[in-house]
Amino acid sequence: MLRITGGKVYDPANGINGEVRDICIADGKVVANVEGGRTIDANGMIVFPGGVDIHTHVAGAALNFARALTPENQRVAAKFMRTKDTRMGIGGQTPTTFATGYLYAGMGYTTVVEAAVPILSAKHTHEELRDTPIVDKACCLLMGNNELVMDLLEVGEYEKAKHTVAWLISAAKTYGIKAVNPGGVAAWKFGKDAKQIHSPIDGYNKVNPGTIIANLAKIVDELGLPHPMHLHCNNLGVPGNVSTTLETMKLLEGNRAHMAHLQFHAYGGDDWHNMRSESVQLAEYFNAHPNLTCDAGAVLFGNAVTITADGPWQHLLYQLTGRKWGNLDVENETGCGIVPYTYKGSNLVNAVQWAVGLELLLLINDPWRIFLTTDHPNGACFWRYPEIIHLLMHADIRRERVRALPDAALSRIYLADLDREYTLYEIAIITSAGPARALGMKQKGHLGVGADADIAIYNQNPDGELMFRYPRYVIKGGEVAVEEGEIRSVKDGHEFVCQPSYDEKIEDYLKPVFQQQYTMSFENYPVEAERVHGMQIAECSYHKETRTGAPEGDSPRTTPPSGG
Amino acid sequence: MGGKVSCTLGEVKNRADFILYWGGNPAECHPRHFTKYTIMQKGKFLPEGRKGRTMVLVDIRETMSVKAADIFLQVRPGKDFEVITALRALVKGNRVDTALVEETGLKLEQLQDLVDRMKRCKFGVIFFGMGLSMTRGKHMNSAAVLTLAAEMNAFTKFVAMPMRGHGNVAGADMVLRWTTGYPFGVNLCRGFPRFNPGEFSTVDLLVRGDIDAAFVLGADPGATMPQPGIDTLARVPTIVLDPKVTHTSRLARVHITTSVTGISSPGTAYRMDEVPLPLRPVLKSPYPSDEEVVRRIIAAVDKKTAWLPRPETMSSGVA
Numbered sequence: 001m002l003r004i005t006g007g008k009v010y011d012p013a014n015g016i017n018g019e020v021r022d023i024c025i026a027d028g029k030v031v032a033n034v035e036g037g038r039t040i041d042a043n044g045m046i047v048f049p050g051g052v053d054i055h056t057h058v059a060g061a062a063l064n065f066a067r068a069l070t071p072e073n074q075r076v077a078a079k080f081m082r083t084k085d086t087r088m089g090i091g092g093q094t095p096t097t098f099a100t101g102y103l104y105a106g107m108g109y110t111t112v113v114e115a116a117v118p119i120l121s122a123k124h125t126h127e128e129l130r131d132t133p134i135v136d137k138a139c140c141l142l143m144g145n146n147e148l149v150m151d152l153l154e155v156g157e158y159e160k161a162k163h164t165v166a167w168l169i170s171a172a173k174t175y176g177i178k179a180v181n182p183g184g185v186a187a188w189k190f191g192k193d194a195k196q197i198h199s200p201i202d203g204y205n206k207v208n209p210g211t212i213i214a215n216l217a218k219i220v221d222e223l224g225l226p227h228p229m230h231l232h233c234n235n236l237g238v239p240g241n242v243s244t245t246l247e248t249m250k251l252l253e254g255n256r257a258h259m260a261h262l263q264f265h266a267y268g269g270d271d272w273h274n275m276r277s278e279s280v281q282l283a284e285y286f287n288a289h290p291n292l293t294c295d296a297g298a299v300l301f302g303n304a305v306t307i308t309a310d311g312p313w314q315h316l317l318y319q320l321t322g323r324k325w326g327n328l329d330v331e332n333e334t335g336c337g338i339v340p341y342t343y344k345g346s347n348l349v350n351a352v353q354w355a356v357g358l359e360l361l362l363l364i365n366d367p368w369r370i371f372l373t374t375d376h377p378n379g380a381c382f383w384r385y386p387e388i389i390h391l392l393m394h395a396d397i398r399r400e401r402v403r404a405l406p407d408a409a410l411s412r413i414y415l416a417d418l419d420r421e422y423t424l425y426e427i428a429i430i431t432s433a434g435p436a437r438a439l440g441m442k443q444k445g446h447l448g449v450g451a452d453a454d455i456a457i458y459n460q461n462p463d464g465e466l467m468f469r470y471p472r473y474v475i476k477g478g479e480v481a482v483e484e485g486e487i488r489s490v491k492d493g494h495e496f497v498c499q500p501s502y503d504e505k506i507e508d509y510l511k512p513v514f515q516q517q518y519t520m521s522f523e524n525y526p527v528e529a530e531r532v533h534g535m536q537i538a539e540c541s542y543h544k545e546t547r548t549g550a551p552e553g554d555s556p557r558t559t560p561p562s563g564g
Numbered sequence: 565m566g567g568k569v570s571c572t573l574g575e576v577k578n579r580a581d582f583i584l585y586w587g588g589n590p591a592e593c594h595p596r597h598f599t600k601y602t603i604m605q606k607g608k609f610l611p612e613g614r615k616g617r618t619m620v621l622v623d624i625r626e627t628m629s630v631k632a633a634d635i636f637l638q639v640r641p642g643k644d645f646e647v648i649t650a651l652r653a654l655v656k657g658n659r660v661d662t663a664l665v666e667e668t669g670l671k672l673e674q675l676q677d678l679v680d681r682m683k684r685c686k687f688g689v690i691f692f693g694m695g696l697s698m699t700r701g702k703h704m705n706s707a708a709v710l711t712l713a714a715e716m717n718a719f720t721k722f723v724a725m726p727m728r729g730h731g732n733v734a735g736a737d738m739v740l741r742w743t744t745g746y747p748f749g750v751n752l753c754r755g756f757p758r759f760n761p762g763e764f765s766t767v768d769l770l771v772r773g774d775i776d777a778a779f780v781l782g783a784d785p786g787a788t789m790p791q792p793g794i795d796t797l798a799r800v801p802t803i804v805l806d807p808k809v810t811h812t813s814r815l816a817r818v819h820i821t822t823s824v825t826g827i828s829s830p831g832t833a834y835r836m837d838e839v840p841l842p843l844r845p846v847l848k849s850p851y852p853s854d855e856e857v858v859r860r861i862i863a864a865v866d867k868k869t870a871w872l873p874r875p876e877t878m879s880s881g882v883a
Contacts, residue, residue, distance in 0.1 A: 059742070061838060067741045069567065071759050074745040079756035088756045090745040096757075097742045120572060123832065123840045128742050147608075189579060190686055191721035203609075315717055324567035325714055328838075329723070331574025332608075338567075517608050519574040519601055524842055 001026050001037025002478060007047040007457060010428040013437065013446035017425045023047060025453040028478035032449050040480075042457050045472055048428050049445050050110030050454030051385075054435035055230070055260050055295045056376040057307050058100045059114050059128035059139075061121040061328065062336040066094045066307050066377075069326045069338055073305065086487050087133075093305045093340075093377045101133035101490075103383050105481050108456030108471040110493075111436070111444050114139040115178055115230065115260065116309050118330045119146075120520070122172035122527050129495055130533035134481050136454075136493040138439070140230050141172050142309055142334040144179025144212055145186040148513060153215055154207045160509060162219045166502035167510065169225075171526035173497045175439075175538065177220060178230035178260070180309040182212035185335040193312035194234055197247045209234050210251050217255035223500040224540035226440025228256030228293070236261075236313050239269040242278035246285055249292060256542075258438060261297020261375035262286075263357035269412075275349055276412035277356045283363035293438040294364070295373040298357025298388050300380035301345045307378060311335030332517050343380075348412075351405045353379075355413035361392055362418045367429040368437065385431070390465035392422040427464075440542065441496070453478040494534040501540075566711030571689070571723045572837040573600075578607035579721075582685035584620045586709060587644065588693020588727045591628040597727075598632055602691075609686075618681060622647070623695060637678070640669035642700035647675070648708040654679040655715060683719045693727040725837060731782055732825075734834035770796045778802040781854060786812030805854050820857055823849030831855070 002025040008018045024034040057063050067074070070093065077092025080099045089099030104112055112132075117125045117139045129137045143149065143165060152161040169177065183194035183201035192202040197210045213231065220229045233248045235241040245265040249257075259265070266282045269275040286292060306317060311327055314337020318325035326338035343350040357379065364370040372389070376382040391398050395418065402416045410416065422430075436445020443452045455475040461467040474482035479489040511522045518525070529535060576583070583602050590597040598604050606613040621633035624641045639647055647668045650660045654675055665672045682688050690713050697706045709724055716722035728734050737747045744750045744757035751757070751764040762768055766785065769775050770793030777800050786794055787810065794815070802816040813819040825831045828849030832840050852860075 064738055064741045065568075065838075067745050068737075068747045071746055074757075074759065077745075081755040082752075087743075088752060089743070090757060092745075094745070096745045120574075120839055123842065124738065124838075127832070127840075131742060189575060189721065191717065318567070318714070319718070325569060326567050327569040327571075327714075327723070329571035329575045331572045331578065517574065517578060519572070519577055520839065520841065528842070 001034045002453075002475070002480075003034055003037065003039045004042050004047060004455065004457065005039055007042025007045045008460070009047045009447065010424050011049060011447040012425055012429045012433040013049075014448045016447070018046075023447055023455065025475070025478045028453055030447055030449055030451045030453050040457070040473060044460055045457050046424060046460050047447070048108065048456045048458065049432045049436075049447050049451070050456050050474070050476065051104075051108050051431045052111040052435040052439065052441070052445050053104070053109055053373065053376075053382060054113050054258070054371050054438060055115045055297070055373045056112055056382055057115060057378070058095070058112060058376070059097060059132060060117055060125035062116065062307050062309070062338065063094055064124070064128070065326050065328055065336065066305050066338045067096070069324060070094065070305055070340055073303065073340070085490050091383070093303060093381055097128050097131040098133060101135055102487050105134040105474050105476060105487065106471075106485075107383060107385065107469065108458070108474050109135065109382075109431075110454035110456075110474070110476045111136045111138075111441070113137070113175070113439065116140065116142055116180065117172060117174055118142050118309075118334050118336075119168055119172045119525070120330050120333055120518075122174065123531060126173065126495070126527060126532050130492070133490045133492055134476050134487075136444075136452075136496065138175035138496040140176045140178035140227075141169055141174040142180060143168070143177040143216060144182035144232075145184070145309075145334050147186060147332040147517070148510065150183070150186060150201070150204065150207050150212065153211055154204050158215065160506065161215065162222060163502040163506040164510065165216070165219050166223055166500040167506050169223075170499045170502065173527045173529065173532045173535070175496050175498050176225050176227035176230055177216065178232065179213060179216055180232040180334065181234050181236065181313065182216075183207065183209040184234055185309055185311050188311040188315075188335055189329055195244075197234065197244060197251070210248075213248060214251045214255075217252055217257050221255050221542065221544055224542045225498055225500060226538055226540065226542055227438065228258050230258045230260055232260045232308070232310065233265045236264045236308070236310055237317075239267050239271055239275035241265055241267050242282055245282060249285060249289065252291065253289065254291070256291050257293075259292055259294035261373065261379065262294040262360055262370075263297040263299060263353065263379065264375070266356050266360060267352070272349055275352055277352055277359060277414055279356050279359035279363055280414055283360060286364055286369070287366070290369070293369045293371070293434075294360075295371040295375075295435075296357050296361050297373055297375040297379050298361065299343050299350070299353040300374065300384050300387060301343045301350065301354060302380065304341050304343060304380055305377045306339050306341050307336070309334045309336050311337045313337065314339050317341065331519065345404060346406060348406060348409055351409035352412050355402070355405075355409070355415040358388070358391055358398065359414050359418065361388075361430070362420045363414075367422075367426045368434045370430060371435040371438065372430045386465045386468035389422070389427055389431075389468050390463070392427070393464045395419050395421050427468075440538070492534055494536045495532050496536050496538050497532060498538050498540055566707055566714045568710050569714045569717065569723050570725050570837070572839050573835065575687075575723070576689050577601050577605045579609050579687040580607075580689045581610060581616055582618050582620075582681060582688040584622065584682075584688070584690045585629065585633075585727075586622040586690060586692045587624075587695025587697070587699070588691060589623070589627040589629045589695075590691070590693075590727065591632060593693070594727060594729065597691075603632060618685070620678065620681075635678075637670055637674060640667070643668040644696050644699065645701040645705050645708055648705070648712055650675055651679060652708070652712050652715060655682070655712070655719070682716060682722070685720060688713075688716060688720065688722040690722075690724040691727050692724065697726060728836040732833045734836055734838055735832060735840070736782075738834055738838060767793055770794075773799070776800055780804045780806075780812050780816070781858070782806075784810040784812050786810065786815055805857055807851070821851050822854045822857055823851040825854060829853035829855070
């Protein structure tokens, strides 16, 4: 039992904006009242629901490949000493699993979503998530280039495709699905890409990226998955890609979708020399379409490692940078590419990218629909989020940073003209309440009675970076996990999975196709439930008739989020 | 720079119309490789199977694998790096000195033919074995062949994969990466991971005699290490967990017999393409599994007083 008293509470999902009130905790949940137990005096502090990262890459074959490919990063990264309670590890761009748990919790984040899981190596991802302590986890299954599904769409078998998707999600024990460069990664298997939304994909007559996107969005909604289709659009990172992004968004009208790392999809121009920000155009469309949510995928200057299922893009980046390149195509399902990268303030392209991430966060006016991410470790590491929060809260500091950019960059960006400054209430939305709602996690991202007691308490400080980097207390599942900058309790978190229902006859169809196209036996393909540590099955209860979007920007909700 | 451009074995099965084995003898060392994954399979995009694929073998001598190859290129021992470098030059259309090529035991026309075939294929793959990665040039050879595959992608789809074996070595590599950040050669003596192949690799530690105890799990270094390394294992307390008697267990102070993973105890094994496979026991064993033994050792060690200074004791120590 625990009582937090005297702190200013920011709980946007329940409309609480900085009121001083008590939060009571018993059995890992927020309750109305407790008698006895520890009391935390939070005078002079602010109380947030624990952070929720909707899009990050912290576990799985791709990240583990990146670790092996970049020992030079690990060598200079922060080290984690073994102590009585914690395991040794390494921070940096691609932290080890234990360090990942400590770093997220140490920043006040208590739920993370690993955004890209191939089915073939899902067992591996779950093993890594098991070794990621403290935080709760969920993951998205890579589906935008699954040839079993694409082959069915080619012959117009929508129902079979739907059951296949449901079977695959159940088999891989994931929470939702993600489509990465739909069709492009499949085409990359023969060295091609898919650049046009409406042109057939290499090897197909009918299926184009648009077919995949529209059908998957529909499938996710019909299966009732709590989180909409998570989408990494075609033409990531390419000048002029805003047209692809807008075309894609138009396809999604009538369905929900989460646009991942939107920053990387908001560029104008037609080559690297005239690339410019198109955040205004994109935000305008986005603001008018409440069926969409997105995360920023913001960039910060410094070293990063780009890791994505987008194989063809990574080949291009390898050719552009001349740095090392990792690639791993996964049979019939997806791909993966890795290229270390350094974002430089003196580089025009990087300067535009840096600005676009912040511009989208400032121009999309509903904080319930854009969330703070860096597409870790692609745009920057997750442990640098406080730097972004600081910039969002201070227009003058942003302008100072803009002045340090090359002159040529100034005419290509809008950042210096934007006066908006985030309030603490809005920061609580984009780091916790918003992503929890977009994920359909009713027990996360708020501090109402019945919520999971995941709470971050910060010393109030005008320096947002300092405040959010070092929480005074972090409470996870009702236990004090971090106190005074030290890890105190290292209980393992849960992993949330969905088990959408499917027609069992789909296995009769899948098994022979599978035996023909895969190199593993069908029986070995699904992940056994025992392998998913602390598994909690989430309901697939989304219905299209009910609310799809989010409420208006500043109107606080008085009821806990319904999760759609 | 190169990197590692690879795929899972199913991609090879479904798509690879050009398969190059370099410094390996899969017919004897990976006997199911041809039939399950590479040349003999009918693939999604290769309905003709073997007929639709070209197989090239590069090695220093004729092995059992030659029979399966369409083209065999015999390289002089220790000249692999030179051949790969010449290939990389030819791929880019650079001039290569005939005399330099001939020192490798091959002719320029042979290499040019190979490059033409590589560029013509739709999906090429290079599998390289220890005949390349553990002979003169060692990791430089691996880096060169990986770079060749990476650079080929400017022309067509190309990948490369090491022919790993030795039980679950890929699995050990994967677990070390996510727990320590490094794939092998990790030193934890300072309480955090450090990596330096050549200094902290098992063979180097053993040969230098830098260790005062050894715990051997799923390996038989007594059969493969250089003699000074084996001498170190015999000198220090060595503990072996193994289902059977091995060279190492014979010189060990303690040998704990364990059940065979995959036959009598469950687990996970990683294929050479880093795809995890579940292992399910089919028989009962009177012996405990490796995991159970290790867990019991950890529990016993936990009861001992910690030797590692803890933060609270460290400050007083400094003062």
